[in-house]
Amino acid sequence: MDVTLTAEAGHYYRYIVKLPRENLPQLPSSSLSREALRTGWADENKLGPKLILYGESCGGLVLERLPGEALNPQTAPKWLPQIAGLLRRFHSTKAAAFMERYDPIKSVRGYLDIIKANKTMPQADMRLIDGVLVNTGNKVKGHPWVPCHNDLHCQNIMLNNIPQGEDGNQVVAIDFEDCDLADPMWDLAYFTVNLGRENCPRTLMELYGVSKEEERRYRAYLPLAVAHCAAWAGMRGGDWLKHCGEMMVRLRTLLGKNSRTEGHRRGGN
Structure with a gap:
């Protein structure tokens, strides 16, 4: 999911939101938990996009677009x-x-x-x-x-x-x-x-x-x-x-x- 948020007039911030889907067994919350840890590591080492937020309760990720x-x-x-x-x-x-x-x-x-x-x-x-x-x-x-x-x-x-x-x-x-x-x-x-x-x-x-x-x-x-x-x-x-x-x-x-x-x-x- 690609989301655009307006913080103030004329300034837009875009994010990628990933959510686990029940009809896709290959994308459970545990899979996204793995990805969150590894994306955080890549972010810290400037190898990938920033990890903005990880919702542990729902298994969702918010990444820099x-x-x-x-x-x-x-x-x-x-x-x-x-x-x-x-x-x-x-x-x-x-x-x-x-x-x-x-x-x-x-x-x-x-x-x-x-x-x-x-x-x-x-x-x-x-x-x-x-x-x-x-x-x-x-x-x-x-x-x-x-x-x-x-x-x-x-x-x-x-x-x-x-x-x-x-x-x-x-x-x-x-x-x-x-x-x-x-x-x-x-x-x-x-x-x-x-x-x-x-x-x-x-x-x-x-x-x-x-x-x-x-x-x-x-x-x-x-x-x-x-x-x-x-x-x-x-x-x-x-x-x-x-x-x-x-x-x-x-x-x-x-x-x-x-x-x-x-x-x-x-x-x-």
Whole structure:
């Protein structure tokens, strides 16, 4: 809900109000309580909008309405240096005591359980995703746990029209419900896939400044990020199944390319 309030003649203040809805079990008051804590942390560290008010009794949030617009895949290339900087600030900020460990592999397995129950995805697709989960898990063992957004896509990045630093239009994140401890390379890979750049990821890697070890994990997460998007859409069903199918095509393309790359590195054709 977008609300405009008049404080005095000629001065307007806009806020975002979030309320739990009984008909949406994925948005209970406990979910908004999580988001309130994490939005407060992001506000304190200048990573997101201000948390104006949290109503503990009703589970509602009141957030600052940023005077800007959400990022989109067409304008994103212009803002990649600022987005890489936002991610670096995110990943270097001190964690809050309430933060838990977020495991994207576990999340996708949860989606698959729902898909199996609802029969919204072909068995071959589910087997392929399951293989990606196993393979990724083997490749990213022992990764660091730092604060991550964990749902960073274009609609969760705002271009703030009020200059607040050298960047002019400040780039900030929104929607912090999943903001917990994870591998920073997961954030980077998930955003890369949202931009449709999983087959040409080097630009974002270079802007972020990844090490060789981080690059290895980053590339390992790219198939998982595509699988995550496919499984999420498959779980939603209905009109989302078309998007699920499109993401599965992208997953097979990426896996085929990775297979050829590995063969080349080992001296294959």
